[in-house]
Amino acid sequence: MTEYHCHILPRMDDGAKDLNMSLDMVRLMMAQGIDRIIATPHFYAHREDGVRAFLERRQDAFRQIADTGMTMPYLYLGAEVAVEQGLSRLPGVHLLALADTPYILLELPYAPFAHWMMEEIDGLSQRYGLVPVLAHVHRYASFYTRAQMSEVLQADAVFQFNNEAFRNLSERRLAMSLIRKGCPYVLGSDAHNMTSRRPDWDLLKRKVGQEILDRQENLFQSAKNP
Template identity: 40%
Template structure:
């Protein structure tokens, strides 16, 4: 069964789905594409949230509303796409942002100038918190980070998540094929 580890299907929680109706359409399309397990990963920005607990309540409410609407794919797990910010590795109860039932945590590096603290935060999450980082849509940083910065990011002990869009263009397809090999 194919799993989508990075989706924004929960309604009214981030820049993904704007309603239950949209979420159900998205899930129906995913099912038609052969997706059997979906991980709902709404954005978590530490600096924007009042608290981790308020985010978790908001996420759980959106999940329950979606599940009550009887989606086409029933196997939906919750997680988060966690923005890597300075200090995220010491956030209390960071584990609650992992994909449900796992130690996997989806992390999104910033789309700003690269800084060494990004890798330091990922390493802290992996080593001190004993979580397994998944770096979100790593191919998107090709145009943001220099080649050496990208190599530094790629040197972390993590899983790298790639969107299907990466295979549309020669340069990103080449990068992804190199990453896979």
């Protein structure tokens, strides 16, 4: 099983706050059957000193885990990139793609829908050939109108569902309807820590059949290890 969305890198964002927490999160994921992890720390363009500086920080955080010599699942690097105005013109933005694949995990703002959001996503596709993976898309039904949500769901994108979506009736309904329609999707815990937002793949296994886990897209055909 592949974990497509989590915040396990130490001191990168509001996720794992130190190396011990990172390792505990990885161990728990392994115990729950995960054998491939893509680490996706938050990237907010307005807070960073550019993409290169972020990538250096990310590499340092990854190195801390690698240096422990811990036996771990295949660990890959990506980012959860916040959709902001101007993102598609940010120098080096394509380097934030998941493990050198053409896929980029994008987090829409928790704000009323605006057309510039989809224009930025289109810009990433047109300029760089990137394929958007819309992070926890089930969450936005409570921020957007039905028509706006339907515009988002018509995007040429892969949809990412958090495990907890399958615990909530309306979010689960949305996720299952997209899955039944044959929309491409991937799953992730979006884990941030070992308490309130801990990895919970067991929840997903309890709530949906193995088939839902097995049918998620494999985005890793061209992936590279860090």
